[in-house]
Amino acid sequence: MMSVWAPLALTATTGVMIAIPLAPALMEVFQRRDASPLPTRKDDGNIRNFARAFRRYIEPLRPELAACAESNSIMETRLPNGAYALLVGKAGVYDVPEDKVQTLVLFAKQCTLTENLVFTQDVYAGNVLYGGRRNAFRALLGDNDIYLAEESCVLRWLHAEGKIVVGQLSRLFGRVSSEEAIYLSPGCSFERMHAPTIFTSIGSELDLASAAPETKPLAEEARRLGRSRINGDLHLGSGEMLLGNIIVTGSIHMDERTRIFGSAKGNGDIHLRDQVEVQGSLVSTRTIHIASNCSVRGPLLAENEIIIGAGTQIGTPGSPTSVSAPRIRISRDCAVHGTLWARVEGRVEE
């Protein structure tokens, strides 16, 4: 005689076997540990956000920093959260015995740093800061100009209310922004930069500013295209002018002095020879090669790499724009007005 317990046991065992995989699901239904909406982006993405947060962080030290400046002294103090900070009220050369400064440092006056100094905490400069060779900063905020000497390194962010001048072979990781201008020397590498003007040469500012091409009147002889879509590659001959947007399924080659009064998109490489002018944006799904003395007024985007030749200008002072690609190589004597954003690495050619 079959016991009644056998089918019951079988049913119970089967039920448990089904319930075990469902147990985490049932627990989550009742416990609701992860039942909030997914967080969405709330910030405005402003490049200065880190600098602003740091400024708020050091705000409580302002009176003490002013007192240090008045007494030309150096003192150590603490922030409300207990973190140590070094307040430097003396002007001139900041000379410390060790190579590594492990506290937050706030300079009240113009200051010059010695070589090989490493700041493992953030630095604030209330006046002009002259870095020494091979200085390394975690992050740096300046209320005036900042001069970084050769082979300097900034690990997280750098912001200056004045201009930023960067020496040769320096490496700038993270965000770099200036309210005036950024000057990059040959061999510098960068990631995200923003300024009214970013120059890739020190001392060429006047030439470039005077050469800034504001909107030129539309040429009478320009070929009106509206929006045109071209299958295959497109080759524009020397001096040709086009009015409208061009979309090309292949590559685009523009010879010398081509002018486009509109935007161009290539689903392949884009090659611009010398003195090409694009009044709109230039977008490529691969690489953009720009020869010397060209100008692009709108955003410049490539999904692979952008190579910018000498003397080229992107954007205008009155109409700043963005340059974005995983890799950007930029030659000397170029000017970019706005944002220069290399997601993997940007480099100024030596």
Next chain:
Amino acid sequence: MLLHLFGIVILLICIYTVRHYCFTLNRVMGGQRHPYIDIDTADWPAVTVLIAAHNEEAVIADILRALMEVDYPQEKLAIVPVNDRSTDRTRAIIDEFVERYPHRITPFHRTGGKPGKAAALKEAMSYVRTELFLVFDADYIPGKALIRQLVAPFFDPEVGSVMGRVVPLNVGKKLLTRLLDLERSGGYQVDQQARMNLHFVPQYGGTVAGIRKDALDEVGGWNENTLAEDTDLTFRLLMGGWKTVYENRAECYEEVPERWPVRIRQIMRWAKGHNQAMVQYAAALSHRKDVSWWERLDGLLLLGVYAMAPVLLLGWILALLLFYTGAPIGGGVAVLGLAAFTTLGNFAAFFEIAAATRLDGSRIRIRLLPFTFLGFAVSLISVSRAAWQQTVALLLGQEMVWHKTERARIAPVAVEGSSA
């Protein structure tokens, strides 16, 4: 005959399964495309924001308040609430905002005309005097940077429309809302982004979206004879040589249905509209030589997504019939069972949802995965029912009716930076 039909069903299901696997693997291991996300400085163009609103007194104030806070040049942003024949307090609430912000909001109060979002948007186009316009449903709450994120891709002259990511806000309300949250994650975080990565056909979704007016005009404007103006437009733009791009980080909160009947009505409307587009554009798309081979393939599979539910049901029926009639179906049943199990839902397969929760960093909610079977079963039946109703309506010459999704919000929600 039945055996051949069964073979076709299995083939179709396997194709969709492979498609889901490809998307998931691409999203987890492939290169990610976000070509426009870094445009943060530009000469931003003027843009109009259309807010489609039909009896939206519960939610309209939230979106208007959020739009007043966005980070976009004020003089270049025109806001047009499209009050479509509302019979509740929608009009009064909009007018209150117009009074408060007289130069920023231009209302369009529609009192008659054909029902439906497409018809309302079509009439509202006379208020759009900018090259670009964005479309939001009234239950959406845009964040500060959203307008710029949606406008940035239009610097690419090939882009005709832009789609942002929809994120459910009322997740914690019910099991249904939590399941829809998972489904949305899979659909956007994996499916849409993978199609963007692979240069396929990301879908314009009709809200949290932008359109280039020239592109819309070029492809014939809004089609008011459709239940899914978004799918319809996606395919007309594609065949007109325009790209739709997806911006995964242009996120916007929405309210998902909190009751099963509302959800069923919603998915049935989507299914009918989508099937309409399939009938209308599948043949034309497959012959378009100026659309890439991959885009055509993906486009056709996208058009057939909602047809897969009745196909799957048919497969199960055929499997039973063939099994009991002793037909030599071999491993067919097993393949069908496996594929059916892995191609759950209209977009979001099990593994897509799992990948999405990992990418979103919300790993605890993945524990609800077994319950997605519930959502799948409801969708399967509802979508199949919709297909049946549609076939009958077609045979009887009946016109399809547009149903608005019912809102459950009863109080304003707190928006970043607002006083709500």
